[in-house]
Amino acid sequence: MSLHRRHILGAGAGLGATLLTGxxxxxxxxxxxxxxxxxxxxxAPSTFRFKIGAxxxxxxxxxxxxxxxDANFVRNAELKDVQAVLAENFLPTDTLNISFTTLLVNTxxxxxxxxxxxxxxxxxxxxxTVAQLKSLGIEPGQIDVVLLSHFHGDHLQGARAKDGxxxxxxxxxxxxxxxxxxxxxxxxxxxxxxAMKGAFAGVHRVLKPNANDVKRFKWGQEVVxxxxxxxxxxxxxxxxxxxxxxxxxxLMYVADxxxxxxxxxxxxxxxxxxxMDPEKSVQTRKRILDMAATDKIQISFYHANFPSTGFIAKxxxxxxxxxxxxxxxx
Numbered sequence: 001m002s003l004h005r006r007h008i009l010g011a012g013a014g015l016g017a018t019l020l021t022g023x024x025x026x027x028x029x030x031x032x033x034x035x036x037x038x039x040x041x042x043x044a045p046s047t048f049r050f051k052i053g054a055x056x057x058x059x060x061x062x063x064x065x066x067x068x069x070d071a072n073f074v075r076n077a078e079l080k081d082v083q084a085v086l087a088e089n090f091l092p093t094d095t096l097n098i099s100f101t102t103l104l105v106n107t108x109x110x111x112x113x114x115x116x117x118x119x120x121x122x123x124x125x126x127x128x129t130v131a132q133l134k135s136l137g138i139e140p141g142q143i144d145v146v147l148l149s150h151f152h153g154d155h156l157q158g159a160r161a162k163d164g165x166x167x168x169x170x171x172x173x174x175x176x177x178x179x180x181x182x183x184x185x186x187x188x189x190x191x192x193x194x195a196m197k198g199a200f201a202g203v204h205r206v207l208k209p210n211a212n213d214v215k216r217f218k219w220g221q222e223v224v225x226x227x228x229x230x231x232x233x234x235x236x237x238x239x240x241x242x243x244x245x246x247x248x249x250x251l252m253y254v255a256d257x258x259x260x261x262x263x264x265x266x267x268x269x270x271x272x273x274x275x276m277d278p279e280k281s282v283q284t285r286k287r288i289l290d291m292a293a294t295d296k297i298q299i300s301f302y303h304a305n306f307p308s309t310g311f312i313a314k315x316x317x318x319x320x321x322x323x324x325x326x327x328x329x330x
Contacts, residue, residue: 099260
């Protein structure tokens with residue numbers, strides 16, 4: 001049955017007549033139903049749980065950060081071309097809203113947090129990982145392992161709070177050997193360009209106080225049962241992806257092989273300003289995205305729109321992220 005304008009208007013007239021003829025209970029119930037609730041002004045706890053075989057994985061929304069979009073963000077593309085891709089995807093063309101998603105992996109014997117976000121070292125719109133964990137009934141002290149993909153601040157700073165205390169006091173911190181060798185070198189830090197001195201200082205603030213307790217790993221090594229470190233270098237010298245495998249299924253957490261995949265999966269040759277070795281970053285991006293598309297394995301990004309996970313489809317000269325389906329049933 002179709003609804004026509006006259007039916008709707010007729011229904012409205014009938015309601016008005018009822019109110020005017022004195023059926024007061026209807027007026028009272030309408031008032032109760034339409035009472036204004038206070039606006040929340042913030043997002044509800046944002047987690048997304050799925051399974052890889054018997055392993056339970058939960059994406060945790062760490063938050064977002066906004067930055068103006070300028071011609072320097074993509075080093076080898078015209079600003080108008082970048083804006084065109086954003087517009088096609090219904091995204092702002094003057095501002096980049098960069099999303100952050102950490103990953104909790106429950107192997108059945110250990111709780112593993114992959115990357116840490118900012119904690120209280122960032123801005124007002126991020127630092128949400130601990131709150132997301134608590135919404136799941138998990139306290140920071142229950143985390144057994146913190147796995148670091150690389151040492152950029154948005155992945156590392158959340159391991160140590162602003163007051164100097166470890167956020168996950170009972171966790172073993174594990175880091176890529178190549179990343180450690182680059183950032184923890186005092187001579188390199190002292191000789192670093194002025195623009196990089198803050199990054200070195202941030203790494204040392206987090207890792208130096210407990211340097212002897214940090215376990216370093218090599219690419220190809222199973223760092224935790226079911227989780228293997230994969231060479232994803234280019235973004236940083238030791239940038240690492242993690243293959244999470246169980247029961248014949250695999251999830252590849254790829255950290256920062258792209259910034260927003262809307263831009264850099266579709267255009268894998270584009271070079272974001274944050275990549276330390278742009279040419280190697282392009283090679284890594286193509287290799288991993290092609291593998292994910294060919295093998296049809298699920299992938300999780302750090303900077304995609306939450307929940308930041310899905311599958312990769314080839315599209316022209318590039319790729320696109322097909323979001324994973326959501327279900328109440330794991």
